[in-house]
Amino acid sequence: MDSLDRLEAExxxxxxxxxxxxSKPCMLWSIGKDSTALLWMARKAFLGRVPFPMVLxxxxxxxxEVYAFRDELIEKWQLDYxxxxxxxxxxxxxxxxxxxxxxARKTEGLRTMLREQKFDAVMVGIRRDEQAMRAKxxxxxxxxxxxxxxxxEQPPEFWGYYTTSVPDGAHLRVHPLLSWTELDIWEYTLRxxxxxVPLYLARDGKRYRSLGExxxxxxxxxxxxxxEAVIExxxxxxxxxxxxxxxxxxxxxxxxxxxxxxxx
Amino acid sequence: xxxxxxxxxxVDHGKSTLIGRLLYDTGSLADGKAEExxxxxxxxxxxxxxxxxxxxxxEERDQAITIETTRVWLHYGGRRIVIIDxxxxxxxxxxxxxxxxxxxxxxxxxDALEGIADQTYRHAYLLRLxxxxxxxxxxxKIDAVPDAQARFAQISRDIRAVLETAGKPLRAIVPLSAxxxxxxxxxxxxxxxxxxxxxxxxxxxxxxxxxxADRALRFDVADVYRFNDDERISVGNVLAGTLAPGDRVxxxxxxxxxxxxAIKRWPEDPSPALAGQAVGLTFDDPVFxxxxxxxxxxxxxxxxxxxxxxxxxxWLSATxxxxxxxxxxxxxxxxxxxxxxxxxxxxxLGILDKVAPDESSRHTAFALRLRASRSVATEVGARCVLLxxxxxxxxxxxxxxxAASQRADNLVLxxxxxxxxxxxxxxxxxxxxxxxxxxxGSGKSTIAMAVERELFAxxxxxxxxxxxxxxxxxxxxxxxxxxxxxxxxxxxxxVAALFADAGAIVIAGTISPHAADRDAARAxxxxxxxxxxxxASVATCxxxxxxxxxxxxxxxxxxxxxxxxxPYEEPENPDLLVDTNASSVEDSVARVVEYLIRHAAKxxxxxxxx
Numbered sequence: 001m002d003s004l005d006r007l008e009a010e011x012x013x014x015x016x017x018x019x020x021x022x023s024k025p026c027m028l029w030s031i032g033k034d035s036t037a038l039l040w041m042a043r044k045a046f047l048g049r050v051p052f053p054m055v056l057x058x059x060x061x062x063x064x065e066v067y068a069f070r071d072e073l074i075e076k077w078q079l080d081y082x083x084x085x086x087x088x089x090x091x092x093x094x095x096x097x098x099x100x101x102x103x104a105r106k107t108e109g110l111r112t113m114l115r116e117q118k119f120d121a122v123m124v125g126i127r128r129d130e131q132a133m134r135a136k137x138x139x140x141x142x143x144x145x146x147x148x149x150x151x152x153e154q155p156p157e158f159w160g161y162y163t164t165s166v167p168d169g170a171h172l173r174v175h176p177l178l179s180w181t182e183l184d185i186w187e188y189t190l191r192x193x194x195x196x197v198p199l200y201l202a203r204d205g206k207r208y209r210s211l212g213e214x215x216x217x218x219x220x221x222x223x224x225x226x227x228e229a230v231i232e233x234x235x236x237x238x239x240x241x242x243x244x245x246x247x248x249x250x251x252x253x254x255x256x257x258x259x260x261x262x263x264x
Numbered sequence: 265x266x267x268x269x270x271x272x273x274x275v276d277h278g279k280s281t282l283i284g285r286l287l288y289d290t291g292s293l294a295d296g297k298a299e300e301x302x303x304x305x306x307x308x309x310x311x312x313x314x315x316x317x318x319x320x321x322x323e324e325r326d327q328a329i330t331i332e333t334t335r336v337w338l339h340y341g342g343r344r345i346v347i348i349d350x351x352x353x354x355x356x357x358x359x360x361x362x363x364x365x366x367x368x369x370x371x372x373x374x375d376a377l378e379g380i381a382d383q384t385y386r387h388a389y390l391l392r393l394x395x396x397x398x399x400x401x402x403x404x405k406i407d408a409v410p411d412a413q414a415r416f417a418q419i420s421r422d423i424r425a426v427l428e429t430a431g432k433p434l435r436a437i438v439p440l441s442a443x444x445x446x447x448x449x450x451x452x453x454x455x456x457x458x459x460x461x462x463x464x465x466x467x468x469x470x471x472x473x474x475x476x477a478d479r480a481l482r483f484d485v486a487d488v489y490r491f492n493d494d495e496r497i498s499v500g501n502v503l504a505g506t507l508a509p510g511d512r513v514x515x516x517x518x519x520x521x522x523x524x525x526a527i528k529r530w531p532e533d534p535s536p537a538l539a540g541q542a543v544g545l546t547f548d549d550p551v552f553x554x555x556x557x558x559x560x561x562x563x564x565x566x567x568x569x570x571x572x573x574x575x576x577x578x579w580l581s582a583t584x585x586x587x588x589x590x591x592x593x594x595x596x597x598x599x600x601x602x603x604x605x606x607x608x609x610x611x612x613l614g615i616l617d618k619v620a621p622d623e624s625s626r627h628t629a630f631a632l633r634l635r636a637s638r639s640v641a642t643e644v645g646a647r648c649v650l651l652x653x654x655x656x657x658x659x660x661x662x663x664x665x666x667a668a669s670q671r672a673d674n675l676v677l678x679x680x681x682x683x684x685x686x687x688x689x690x691x692x693x694x695x696x697x698x699x700x701x702x703x704x705g706s707g708k709s710t711i712a713m714a715v716e717r718e719l720f721a722x723x724x725x726x727x728x729x730x731x732x733x734x735x736x737x738x739x740x741x742x743x744x745x746x747x748x749x750x751x752x753x754x755x756x757x758x759v760a761a762l763f764a765d766a767g768a769i770v771i772a773g774t775i776s777p778h779a780a781d782r783d784a785a786r787a788x789x790x791x792x793x794x795x796x797x798x799x800a801s802v803a804t805c806x807x808x809x810x811x812x813x814x815x816x817x818x819x820x821x822x823x824x825x826x827x828x829x830x831p832y833e834e835p836e837n838p839d840l841l842v843d844t845n846a847s848s849v850e851d852s853v854a855r856v857v858e859y860l861i862r863h864a865a866k867x868x869x870x871x872x873x874x
Binding site for chain 2: 001002003005009013016017043045046048049128129132135138151152156158163164165166179181238239240243253
């Protein structure tokens with residue numbers, strides 16, 4: 001067993017535990033490399049099927065290539081998919097810095113979906129190495145009715161014994177990719193031959209390292225035009241993955257505020 | 265494979281600072297991170313605060329403590345090391361456990377000035393409980409003590425003594441300064457007396473333990489899928505060993521045997537399932553299998569199916585375990601209700617700190633005797649957690665498992681014996697334990713014997729276990745010390761439980777002055793226990809004094825006599841209260857008879873099978 005085998009087995013186990021514990025689960029799919037790798041592992045966990053809906057928190061601000069990739073995969077993999085429409089920026093907390101507000105739209109969309117559709121488990125492909133506040137997450141994170149997160153009051157979680165019960169109306173956030181790194185995801189994508197949005201590969205000296213909404217994500221300088229080249233680039237770089245995400249860099253506490261409010 | 269390293273130890277001994285330093289000295293900090301740390305330190309009026317590399321939350325930075333565990337990745341010598349930061353404050357022990365549980369190595373950081381402190385002890389104990397394979401000690405702030413070499417020798421001796429008690433080999437002890445970087449990645453000139461490896465050298469020499477491929481097979485069943493057709497696929501994890509199609513296997517706890525038809529994966533891959541893998545299985549026979557079952561090879565010793573086991577549990581809740589309390593236990597993939605039948609030992613890990621009385625159970629370890637509501641397949645060393653209201657309140661490991669005894673629920677699993685349900689069905693009522701407690705002379709024996717005669721007359725299988733009668737035989741080896749009295753009650757409780765299990769209405773009449781002993785008897789009988797408090801004042805009992813005991817006790821010739829010179833703990837919530845101060849023997853007997861008939865019938869199927 002190598003590191004990827006160990007990570008894959010952990011993730012499959014978590015997905016099966018979540019499916020067992022939940023009466024109405026769903027999985028968020030941003031259509032990026034992480035949640036698509038997670039979707040691939042869901043197919044492994046459930047032997048070729050995905051027994052729950054895949055949800056896009058829709059802001060209509062994804063890049064066109066992202067939407068094209070989505071349509072292709074839904075068709076090819078016969079996915080149970082729906083888009084949850086997020087409210088406009090004018091309806092979210094105006095005290096947040098501008099780019100952070102875009103993320104707050106997704107939080108609101110997620111809340112609306114939970115309220116209306118009553119999912120009791122939401123699987124999300126976040127990773128600890130993406131962002132310091134995400135690094136403090138549990139694999140199974142019970143959320144209050146309003147979806148908020150209290151980093152100081154998390155339940156103990158060890159030996160693969162997860163907190164799988166929540167009060168009526170509350171839900172579980174399940175994070176099956178916490179132990180993965182950006183590099184792990186690309187090495188796994190290459191090994192498993194998982195499809196990905198072509199924007200991750202360089203064209204004319206630019207590529208997207210992280211895919212967010214088009215108004216708040218910028219491509220990086222790169223000549224990595226194959227996954228192998230991307231992996232080489234990541235092994236050498238010391239630039240953080242989300243450097244191209246405006247919202248993470250507005251103020252020291254802005255991401256913490258977002259997460260406390262229920263952002264992924 | 266990545267090495268997972270947990271940094272543990274007492275609060276303020278420099279864990280987060282050590283991590284910041286490791287990241288900085290190995291060039292693992294992201295671009296801009298060092299600058300961000302400098303800026304954030306300056307905003308708070310601090311010199312360089314390396315701990316900000318991991319303490320990301322605003323409150324963590326403001327209070328300069330780690331609250332929640334986190335992970336960062338370090339690159340050294342062409343490999344990746346996952347560094348797990350854990351909080352050292354006693355309030356956040358649950359977070360320390362959450363972080364350290366899956367580590368390959370635990371680094372225990374000790375402040376050279378302060379030496380071994382409370383959480384040093386607790387974390388050393390927890391690293392053992394959590395089965396972290398390797399422990400390394402970092403003696404930090406070595407630059408700040410006057411005679412560093414002597415101080416290091418002293419702390420090394422102390423910590424070896426602690427870790428020997430905790431039964432763990434120690435990989436290395438490194439003197440270092442996290443703030444300045446001495447012996448972290450770079451060998452220090454200031455500790456010329458130290459000739460051992462730097463901390464990073466120690467880490468570079470360690471590797472994660474390989475999955476247990478060469479051990480006997482253990483496959484934990486997590487779920488059974490039936491997506492299409494009638495094919496039932498048992499999914500789960502190969503914890504140890506190897507499993508191939510065609511293998512003869514046994515399923516515990518049922519004991520059924522069958523043959524593996526196929527290993528199920530997607531995309532299809534029929535190769536053997538190896539330790540560490542998550543796969544699906546199908547079997548040749550339509551065996552009943554469910555979450556919590558464990559698959560082993562049929563030609564190897566079977567796992568014990570048991571409902572009676574002991575374990576040592578680290579307690580995370582301010583509310584202590586209570587004898588008689590029933591809690592859900594998660595063990596492997598099984599979840600089962602367990603009743604605490606006894607607390608054998610309280611292991612106080614708070615060596616130095618002052619603990620508030622209401623908090624006394626928190627972060628203490630308890631050796632518990634547990635009775636499960638049904639059999640589970642398990643073994644000594646199995647890790648498990650206890651829950652209250654859906655939350656984990658304790659984590660522990662089994663220290664003893666008792667092979668399935670003659671308890672009815674175990675016999676059911678054998679498939680060819682009689683369940684307590686069948687007995688109830690044929691008798692028309694359920695066996696139960698009527699536990700009469702009260703002062704000497706309160707009327708227990710009188711009432712018990714009359715109730716026995718009345719129920720016998722009505723056709724019930726009924727028997728009185730009288731305290732004195734049992735002492736004349738089964739318990740004649742027991743005296744009247746506290747321990748002997750406790751054992752006396754325990755045996756009466758166990759015998760009563762067996763009678764009840766056999767279908768009898770058993771009336772146990774003993775003083776049983778201690779609530780804990782009565783709770784243990786309640787646990788032994790599981791749902792079939794009814795506490796009947798025969799109440800009478802000491803004055804009333806003394807005026808009766810049928811056996812002349814009160815007179816002897818008053819004269820001082822009968823020591824430790826309950827009610828006179830030994831306490832009686834009144835039942836707080838007896839199932840039935842009979843007050844013999846006020847009511848006659850006839851009325852009391854009638855109330856008990858009515859109560860027992862009603863409860864024996866409750867839930868029993870009154871139809872007699874043809």
